[in-house]
Amino acid sequence: MVRFMGFLTNLLRAMQSRRGGDMQFLCHRLLSERGEASQTAVAQEIINSYRAMGPAQRPSFFEMLCREFSPDAAGILRASAEYQKNPGTKTLAALSAAVEAPRQELIRRINTAPGGTETLVALRGDLLDVSRNGNAGAFEPLDADLRHLFRSWFNRGFLRLERISWQTSALILEKLIRYESVHEINGWADLRRRLEADRRCFAFFHPALASEPIIFVEVALSSGILGELEPLLDPHAPVSDPSRADTAIFYSINNCLKGLRNVPFGNFLIKQVVAELAAEFPNIKIYSTLSPMPRFAQALADTEDKDGITHERLVRLLEDFAPSLTSATGKRDPAEAFLRLLGRSRERLPSGALRRALVAPLERVALAYLTHARLPAGAGKAGKLYDPVATFHLSNGARIERINAFGNLRPYGIEESFGVTVNYRYVPDDLEENHERFVRGQIEVSRGLHRELEAVSAAWQ
């Protein structure tokens, strides 16, 4: 029996390596086809083979693509030498041709068959999975080529904004349920509430991925800016009259396809949705997000970080609140009191006086985190803001409008953001200038937060 199992295992390995071998043969063949006559057929075979592959077989396939279809070193050296001797249009064109990986043409040809784009996007998703498991460097050239082509193919000019409503195909709606990762959609009744008359949902689609949203945003139409999440997520919340709304709240933005990571469209989406809403609802004057701070808890918990970003500055920030925090908790050190309470809040929420005492320090520390906490050196993004959501919206030209303690009391809200939510406000006329300022290192906040920001900045020095 054991021998039989061994026999089976060997057979399986042989088949798998044969498929690997097939793929090598097929890819070379696809690339060498001079007429386009049979390209589509070979491309189709590659696509089918890839789809039939299990996760275990993929790394060797990726490895093959990296090894076999990279540019020829000798050719590059020759072209480099030529260019150095005689820099000009012709030698540059030759060098340019020499450095382009044949892989790019291979990928373009795979894309000619039906289902090509879909498969290639899935392939990059798989590649990112594999890379996370410690092979990152190894497959970088393949990833670079895919990214390069995807940035071309998924150019904003080729994306189509579409409204998603209860009239949309179930096939697409089902994907919203699957892809919503900010605020989970609990089944069809929940989804339906999010598509009622006082909500809007928009997605970008790409013509080659007909029933696959690329990115989508959920919007609530309200009276004034909302800081609390719960009413928005309650499937039984009454439906309000959208014609009376003066505010649009963007409460969830989701990238759908892992394979398109780092191919950015989110900022285009928000701006185009603002334009759509402005056209449909002349009464809406305020465009704001209701956003999480996904690394707030992580940043705070890291009190021992070597740069001392948070802890000591925290103490300074909390000094003003010392009396109320100590009286509410009985602890003498306000910082300690604060952190304990927050830590405990993961189990059960503070209430009454304790809760009231926490609001102001929580919002102040949150503002400090959003505007001053930066990634440590060494991460490749040194000096960038710690919070990715803040980076996204501020770089788009939005400003920090409001911070809301106890705005998201769902488990993940408390876990990641200590329950705090942020409103980033998009003032259409200010976006460009705010964006420019942000590039120069300046962060815009609403008038109501000016003094608070000063206090925070002073304490942070």
Added chain:
Amino acid sequence: MVRFMGFLTNLLRAMQSRRGGDMQFLCHRLLSERGEASQTAVAQEIINSYRAMGPAQRPSFFEMLCREFSPDAAGILRASAEYQKNPGTKTLAALSAAVEAPRQELIRRINTAPGGTETLVALRGDLLDVSRNGNAGAFEPLDADLRHLFRSWFNRGFLRLERISWQTSALILEKLIRYESVHEINGWADLRRRLEADRRCFAFFHPALASEPIIFVEVALSSGILGELEPLLDPHAPVSDPSRADTAIFYSINNCLKGLRNVPFGNFLIKQVVAELAAEFPNIKIYSTLSPMPRFAQALADTEDKDGITHERLVRLLEDFAPSLTSATGKRDPAEAFLRLLGRSRERLPSGALRRALVAPLERVALAYLTHARLPAGAGKAGKLYDPVATFHLSNGARIERINAFGNLRPYGIEESFGVTVNYRYVPDDLEENHERFVRGQIEVSRGLHRELEAVSAAWQ
């Protein structure tokens, strides 16, 4: 008055150069925008400015794009040196980045605004016009970048085949009239006949160019292969029952957008149309073109070419027909008789015995031309077949099925092809093998032409 005219001219030049200057500024700005915040707005301005440009201003704009947005020579030299020192993934990535013209990113960003793709395709069309007027080399880098991106954007995977019928929008039909350059469409009644029940028309569309066909093909459904063009082009020809047809004749294929020259889709088109027709008409068994030989007259006329391609071989090919040609014309030298007749045919068509006497030698010489005449050295395409249409279909895997003397008696048919038409037949199961053979230098003809081809080949030695 003269002074005033001079003043106006200067003002105009200043405005034009200012626009040129504006464009330089705008392009740099578009490229330097770090956030995507205001990209679309700047891209839109560039698009509008380009559209407002007259032909006289374009060369300096193209020149600016070539000059200002080429890769930095110093950077390339540095990256080359690094790569030479230490060839590897990282240095290759750096070199690759160094050689890519910033122009490519610029073009990608222009494409993010509405109308971007359309404008960029038009721009390349303009560039090809300008280049034909003696500036070819100068703008090659810009053309290379556009071509590179277009090959990505207009990848087969993004094209959509659509049937064109009398139900199609007039906006699109009007473009068929405009773009048909093989057999001119004389107004709406002519077009309508070409879309009747016994015809089919298919086009490729690209999602970013919604009402712009990229390439289209016109098909007639018939009983058996047709060699004569006239019945197909007669707007008053009776409409036959398509369900009785056993043959599909592809009688016109047109690329629509000059800006997409050398971005090939024609072969994909024919194959997909064959599939569509097969699905709709189970009775259709034969797929064939009815094609011109656009350089036949040119090749024959060139009897004094330095390689002596045609003339002396022609004599040999005509020897068999000597008696009939001399008796029909009264000339003793058959080659002379033949050529005179053909030359004369441009003015008026031979008829009766003369015409009958010409059929066989005309078809034989045409076969020789199609299969043996090759481009002279020096043209960059040395050794390729002389006839571009033959190259296209044979490379696709079609075979030469039939040659038809006096098949196209329209002025342009006589002028270019001495009235001869060719049927290239697509036998789906043979396409791949034929294509491979063609790549190796072998040309497939129908059984009926085997002996004729042997005779021709013998004479050609």
Added chain:
Amino acid sequence: MVRFMGFLTNLLRAMQSRRGGDMQFLCHRLLSERGEASQTAVAQEIINSYRAMGPAQRPSFFEMLCREFSPDAAGILRASAEYQKNPGTKTLAALSAAVEAPRQELIRRINTAPGGTETLVALRGDLLDVSRNGNAGAFEPLDADLRHLFRSWFNRGFLRLERISWQTSALILEKLIRYESVHEINGWADLRRRLEADRRCFAFFHPALASEPIIFVEVALSSGILGELEPLLDPHAPVSDPSRADTAIFYSINNCLKGLRNVPFGNFLIKQVVAELAAEFPNIKIYSTLSPMPRFAQALADTEDKDGITHERLVRLLEDFAPSLTSATGKRDPAEAFLRLLGRSRERLPSGALRRALVAPLERVALAYLTHARLPAGAGKAGKLYDPVATFHLSNGARIERINAFGNLRPYGIEESFGVTVNYRYVPDDLEENHERFVRGQIEVSRGLHRELEAVSAAWQ
């Protein structure tokens, strides 16, 4: 307090009657508008008022429509007299005009406003509800006018067959869940299974009711005829390859809108779906239903009916099975044994030998019921088949193909049909002849049921 309640009730009644009064005024106004200028506005008001009405207000509105918009008796008498005196085209036209209720024109005019058709269909649904509660006769004239117009408006020529799939709008899919009354759909996962690759669902739509299916049918593609329901309703059943199916099973047909009762389209639907399936699946040769016998249990239970339809004949039918039934149950009277078991089966299913012993007698009694049990005199449908589903399919020209004991073991299946299912088979070429025979009183069964039918018929005498 009590007085205040009384005051409120009076106020409400006044408002209601005022609305009633409004409606009377509005309806007269709509009918008297000579130009069509303001018709739409008045129609819209009537529609809005009707929608705002509660169930309690409707009867008096219906009553008003019956009273005020009936034809004028004096006018009819006059026209009748004229016709009698001088029967001819003119007097007939006058009489015809006199007998048509002005209500019909009123209804046609209500239909000119947006939402008109929808509201009128809902109105008839409400009318049927009210009529069932003992007012049947009173509103018959109104019902007759609605029915008359609906038969015109919902003429087969205006209905559009559409496939329903997972790609269909959630708005419509949701209605399938709501309207499915034969085999309840338990949520979206259940629905999704019924729309997988091995199923088909088709509905008729009317252009004025854009997102409202009128009637729909669910079809399973299978190998051979299925007698058991459970595999079809199991949401986890594996999806089979539809291209291998040779049989289409119509397992659920649902009329969606109560207001369209007695406006028949079901037979058109089945025939058109057969045509659609034949076009898509050339391998499918057998079209069959899997149907309930909704009044089987009721008919059997009624052993004491005054015409003695069932009981004594039952005894005769069971005589052949006496030995096995008595041995399996220990009862001496087989009929008694049989009925006890069936009665008991409502609580728990017989199994093993008992179950095996029941199959044959159950199927025989079912066949007898389907083919011989007829409605008692007095019901207005005297002599018609007892089973409405049998009437529907047999009248369509289908035949009884198979009877399946223990085919539907769901509670409602056991409750209504004693668990028995029937396959009615549609043989396209036989439909017309079968239909004619059925009209003459003859019922077609499959060859396999011929002898059984003879036995049953003999016993029934």
Added chain:
Amino acid sequence: MVRFMGFLTNLLRAMQSRRGGDMQFLCHRLLSERGEASQTAVAQEIINSYRAMGPAQRPSFFEMLCREFSPDAAGILRASAEYQKNPGTKTLAALSAAVEAPRQELIRRINTAPGGTETLVALRGDLLDVSRNGNAGAFEPLDADLRHLFRSWFNRGFLRLERISWQTSALILEKLIRYESVHEINGWADLRRRLEADRRCFAFFHPALASEPIIFVEVALSSGILGELEPLLDPHAPVSDPSRADTAIFYSINNCLKGLRNVPFGNFLIKQVVAELAAEFPNIKIYSTLSPMPRFAQALADTEDKDGITHERLVRLLEDFAPSLTSATGKRDPAEAFLRLLGRSRERLPSGALRRALVAPLERVALAYLTHARLPAGAGKAGKLYDPVATFHLSNGARIERINAFGNLRPYGIEESFGVTVNYRYVPDDLEENHERFVRGQIEVSRGLHRELEAVSAAWQ
């Protein structure tokens, strides 16, 4: 030979009468089919037979429909007697059933087959043609039944307004060219100009007649009201910027299908188009027609009419203009001068002083004609306005805004309207009241025409 021709003629007659006989048989069969099983097939055969009929065969077919499918006189007499004896719901229902021609059900059943509606509409068109040729009375019962059903089927609630543009299918655009009868469209270039950015065209469609417009209106967007037709019909007129327009001119309304005559939708169309335009162009404040006076010339020419409507009143109306008319023409009697000039204008247009002298009297007489000329007794429409276009717009609630001498100088404009055009203005808020007034006999004119109308009315006494 003559005998052979006679033989052929007889054969043809036999075949035709056989087809007539077939139809009689088929129609009876369609009506007697109890199940709907084979209805569609029989209906299809009737449709095909009707389409194959030549004009010569139709009258006997119509005659058969009138004869064979009228209600049964004996049945009517019986039901009348019953009703007289006992007038009530039941006897009324019976009488109602007795008077309805079986033809109606026959027509409804014909409509169940594909192409049914289209064929029935064509049939009524043919019927109106035949009736005009002196058989009017004979086929009235058939026409009444068709009209009755069409009023139900083509209820406003089932029509769909669609914009027609250059993006519309050529199949539909071609029909615009065919159906435009007010201002002929001379080919595709002319049509195209009428669909440019400064024009709008809308049509009603019915779901059963997918590519057949029912009625359409052509609109020009302009600055201020236009009185002259020529600029609107000039295919080379420059395209103006629609966003600057403040006025919409409805310059052509066409009913497309003769078979729908007297099934009115025109008024619905104008009102809905006004709503569409208001939504698209907030700047448009004025909605006006540019209309002909199609019977003006006929009415004026009829100077000898027995009621003396025009002539003597004309003299009074022209008295004010006597000096200028006599000086311009040299004739002493101004009325004579006027009519001579107008009569002559059919050959060539007056110019200079003559033309200037004609403007005021022409517009005054036109106003008199529009507002006072009424149809003579005996026409069945006694007392109605003489001008059908005026009746249509005034009854819709529009007012006479302006009258324009020499507004339409095309041959048909001069022939029918003596070159005069009228602007009927639709002021949305006034429509209802104007309509009511018109019903009571009052005609609204613009403020600018008030004094003129007084003068005209005084002279008309």
